[in-house]
Amino acid sequence: MIKELVQGLTFTLRKMGSKPITVQYPEEQKPVTPRHRGRHILHRYDNGLERCIGCELCAAACPVGCIYVLAAENDPNNPISPGERYAERYEINLMRCIYCGYCAEACPTEAITLGPRFELAEYRRERTVVTKAELLESWPGMHTAGLPVSAVGAGADQTGREELDPGVNPRAAWAAEESKVDRETAPHPGELGIPVDVPTVIEPGATP
Amino acid sequence: MIGGDDWKVLLLKCLVLVVFLLTAFAYLTLAERKISARIQLRYGPNRVGPFGLLQPAADGLKLFFKENIAPAERDKLLYLIGPSLAGGAALLAYAVIPWGTNNFFGYDFHWDIAHVNVGLLFILGITSLGVYSLFLGGFASNSKYSLLGGLRSSAQLISYEMAVSFALIGVVILAGSLDLEQIVGAQHGLWFVVLQPLAFILYFTAAFAETNRLPFDLPEAETELIAGYHTEYSSMRFGLYFLGEYINMVTVCSIATALFLGGSLPFPPFHPFDWIPGPVWFLGKVAVLLFVMIWVRWTLPRLRYDRLMNFGWKVLLPIGLVNIVVTGAVVAIRA
Numbered sequence: 100m101i102k103e104l105v106q107g108l109t110f111t112l113r114k115m116g117s118k119p120i121t122v123q124y125p126e127e128q129k130p131v132t133p134r135h136r137g138r139h140i141l142h143r144y145d146n147g148l149e150r151c152i153g154c155e156l157c158a159a160a161c162p163v164g165c166i167y168v169l170a171a172e173n174d175p176n177n178p179i180s181p182g183e184r185y186a187e188r189y190e191i192n193l194m195r196c197i198y199c200g201y202c203a204e205a206c207p208t209e210a211i212t213l214g215p216r217f218e219l220a221e222y223r224r225e226r227t228v229v230t231k232a233e234l235l236e237s238w239p240g241m242h243t244a245g246l247p248v249s250a251v252g253a254g255a256d257q258t259g260r261e262e263l264d265p266g267v268n269p270r271a272a273w274a275a276e277e278s279k280v281d282r283e284t285a286p287h288p289g290e291l292g293i294p295v296d297v298p299t300v301i302e303p304g305a306t307p
Numbered sequence: 308m309i310g311g312d313d314w315k316v317l318l319l320k321c322l323v324l325v326v327f328l329l330t331a332f333a334y335l336t337l338a339e340r341k342i343s344a345r346i347q348l349r350y351g352p353n354r355v356g357p358f359g360l361l362q363p364a365a366d367g368l369k370l371f372f373k374e375n376i377a378p379a380e381r382d383k384l385l386y387l388i389g390p391s392l393a394g395g396a397a398l399l400a401y402a403v404i405p406w407g408t409n410n411f412f413g414y415d416f417h418w419d420i421a422h423v424n425v426g427l428l429f430i431l432g433i434t435s436l437g438v439y440s441l442f443l444g445g446f447a448s449n450s451k452y453s454l455l456g457g458l459r460s461s462a463q464l465i466s467y468e469m470a471v472s473f474a475l476i477g478v479v480i481l482a483g484s485l486d487l488e489q490i491v492g493a494q495h496g497l498w499f500v501v502l503q504p505l506a507f508i509l510y511f512t513a514a515f516a517e518t519n520r521l522p523f524d525l526p527e528a529e530t531e532l533i534a535g536y537h538t539e540y541s542s543m544r545f546g547l548y549f550l551g552e553y554i555n556m557v558t559v560c561s562i563a564t565a566l567f568l569g570g571s572l573p574f575p576p577f578h579p580f581d582w583i584p585g586p587v588w589f590l591g592k593v594a595v596l597l598f599v600m601i602w603v604r605w606t607l608p609r610l611r612y613d614r615l616m617n618f619g620w621k622v623l624l625p626i627g628l629v630n631i632v633v634t635g636a637v638v639a640i641r642a
Contacts, residue, residue, distance in 0.1 A: 104607070107606045107607060108602065108603070108606050110606075111346045111602065111605060111606040112602065114345075114346050114347075114348060115342070115345045115346050117348065118348075119344070119345065119348045119349050119350050120348045123350070
């Protein structure tokens with residue numbers, strides 16, 4: 100009995116001297132796995148054209164119906180995507196999304212994939228509906244090419260750690276865009292099943 | 308005269324001691340969490356203040372502002388007496404602990420509050436009061452888990468109280484006194500841990516049972532009894548039980564220090580070391596023992612209840628008896 104006691108005590112004492120394996124999360128982060136299914140990314144071709152052709156197959160494949168696509172005809176002289184149509188609005192309700200990846204499987208052009216970003220908490224419920232501005236991948240040449248969407252989808256590196264600069268930060272850019280939208284006429288998260296006439300803005304500290 | 312029985316000095320000493328013990332309690336919880344974390348390869352609390360040093364303050368505030376939830380069918384009076392007794396008895400026992408004596412400007416200043424000539428008996432009596440708090444709390448809660456915890460605590464503490472007393476009698480025989488300061492004084496040159504190693508191990512083992520800590524934490528036994536006797540307590544009433552438990556740890560370690568480790572005497576008992584004041588030596592030794600208690604808690608699993616009772620009555624008690632007989636015989640022959 101004494102021998103086992105001493106063995107156990109020396110073991111724990113030795114462990115006390117070794118380095119903890121804890122990852123100090125907000126400061127230290129482990130990379131996610133390559134196949135991690137986090138927040139979605141809308142991809143571009145190498146020339147900066149968007150892969151999404153507005154076919155809405157993702158929305159059809161989505162088991163919870165959290166994807167909303169509004170397609171529009173491409174201007175042949177100044178196309179946004181290589182197809183006939185492109186997604187004018189592309190919104191995903193992240194509160195509803197189950198990150199199953201069926202949208203990525205359904206996509207004929209591999210325009211949507213699930214990315215590495217997992218820090219998706221928000222103080223405002225309406226911001227959990229992410230728009231095309233936030234989902235769209237950045238493209239190094241976009242500023243020189245002068246594409247019309249570039250002002251909206253500027254520089255989303257999809258990690259969620261962008262600077263708080265409206266030129267670079269998709270969230271800030273989105274907020275700036277959204278403030279210009281006429282809420283009376285524009286399609287809105289209401290079409291995703293969120294009742295718009297109910298106040299969805301919940302400030303921290305407010306009682307529900 | 309300083310160090311005398313002037314009530315102003317006594318009051319001041321009481322205040323200092325209570326503040327010290329409450330701080331010790333707070334930081335003992337932090338030490339426990341830190342040490343357990345390091346044993347389990349974690350960091351432990353490190354967010355509140357530098358190195359998590361303000362964590363006890365945050366915990367204390369949380370306890371204060373928690374809602375006081377109590378069972379409707381409780382025994383209202385006993386339900387209140389339980390935790391008060393736990394906190395009170397733990398604080399009270401510390402009154403006679405001999406911290407040491409310092410010479411300030413020609414006056415001998417005793418750091419202990421009361422110099423009782425049967426201090427050891429006083430401590431044994433007061434620490435035995437602690438079992439009432441556990442049992443009353445478990446009984447008054449009117450819950451099966453609490454009652455089981457209370458029953459276990461009384462059975463356990465009675466059997467281990469015997470072992471504790473027998474372990475201490477050996478020291479009393481050697482020192483020839485129940486006065487704690489005289490017992491410390493008798494260890495000039497040679498600590499009693501050298502003369503009474505068996506009694507020291509016996510006392511320290513039983514001390515784990517006395518303070519309800521692993522491997523003898525049967526009264527709480529989270530996995531079996533939720534939280535044992537304090538299952539139905541919340542907020543500051545739970546805090547008082549918690550406080551009692553941790554201050555009891557300090558108390559048993561202080562007794563072990565005073566009786567076996569030479570109390571406030573410096574370790575190599577000659578010149579450069581005796582410049583460090585007695586209370587510092589005392590605290591250092593207590594801190595080492597406290598570390599051992601925490602270390603053991605996070606190493607050993609809980610004993611089964613029947614084995615615990617077997618160990619108490621069939622192992623510790625006979626060893627204690629043999630120790631007394633042998634010590635008594637040797638002292639009688641040499642006298």
